[in-house]
Amino acid sequence: MKKIGIINYGLGNIGSVLRMIEKVGGTAIKISLPDEIYQAEKIILPGVGHFDHGVRLLQEKGLVTEIQTVAKQGTPILGICLGMQLLFDNSQEGTATGLGLISGKVIKFNDPTKALRIPHVGWNEVDVQKENPLIPTYIEQETKPRFYFVHSYHAVCQNVEDVLATVHYGTDVTAAVSSGNIYGTQFHPEKSHRFGMDMIKRFVEL
């Protein structure tokens, strides 16, 4: 059984991620204490909320160093929404230092014309930018994969090759990232029915 550890640090929808993992045949465990992280073959870092709040909670739980350690050891890590943003170096939303597992920063949607409604909420199609094990391009069906987004900030990768997929909202912004064993999605796969379920299944089976 593939054990997927979900970082449980008090931010966001642990329940839905957990249920989706079990639905696709994986075993999910909650990780609330630093030592528990070593029981997992893969890690999911979920999260909804403020960047600094997320960093602070991870620090309080003593999980920052542990996540960075298993990341270096090659454990696949998937950050979701705020969890993805936390993988980066920093965010305009606050002043805290992120996990630094993917180079770059998180910035606010900037729309001087005010024509865009922020947050970017809803279902949007993504453009896959590179070969990757998580999101197929669905070329044969002539449809793009679509996912559920809710965010006011978006990531900007320092290395363009880390961009796994983009989404168009005003401009093209980062929808998913990957760098080695580190993955992140700005959207919520656990709330993106069959497209999200397919992605989580692929992560579980990596």
Next chain:
Amino acid sequence: MLKHRVIPALLLKNAGLVKTLQFKNPKYVGDPINAIRIFNDKEVDELMVLDITASKEQQEPNYALIEQFAGECFMPLAYGGGIKTVAQAQQLFSIGVEKICIQSAVLNNPHLVTELAEQFGSQSIIVSIDIKRNWLGKAQIYDATTGKTLAGAWQTQLQALVAAGAGEVLLNAVDKDGTLSGSDLELIRQASQHLEVPLVAVGGISSLSDIKAAVDAGASAVAAGAFFVFHGPHRAVLITYPKYYELENLFKANK
């Protein structure tokens, strides 16, 4: 391209699913878990569950039931009803709700919106505003807990709640509720002006063309109750939802 969301809005009364007519006469339409399973299979964009008795009767949200809903939903779930504190919101998010919808509590305490937005992010806070027209057709905020309309311009109140941190606005046309007579398009037009957050319009939707009209009037998303749970002139209970391609075709012109 961001798709306009089409959201079934389900009303909960004592753990049963009901549908109202102009906020009155709740009619039992079935078991909520069963309905949510069907909507899940139909791959709806999002689901909204509003407990219509929690606030009125000063009850806590029914956490055990809501957690069951969240477990059935592989799409975003918004919950509203009886939320008055940050601690209640925390509990709802922890059991798998994506967004909370608040209303009664903020009519008296807009600061709660700010507190919630600071802690959970604006994107997870929907502020619901019920609008009822008086006999002269003037739109006013309606307080469903007391059944009274409130003095003061509703647009001003709306702007204040957005400024306080609301990430989304649910605009509820009370006179249209359950009537299947089309949206109050003028209301949607007025509300969407100068609004920088997504606007979800609810009330009166009876067809795909009503959904399109609401979007054309300025709604970012459309919610509906009766349209998705009733069928035919005798309002027989039948759960339906448009196919993805139907919605895609509907909004093609809006791209």
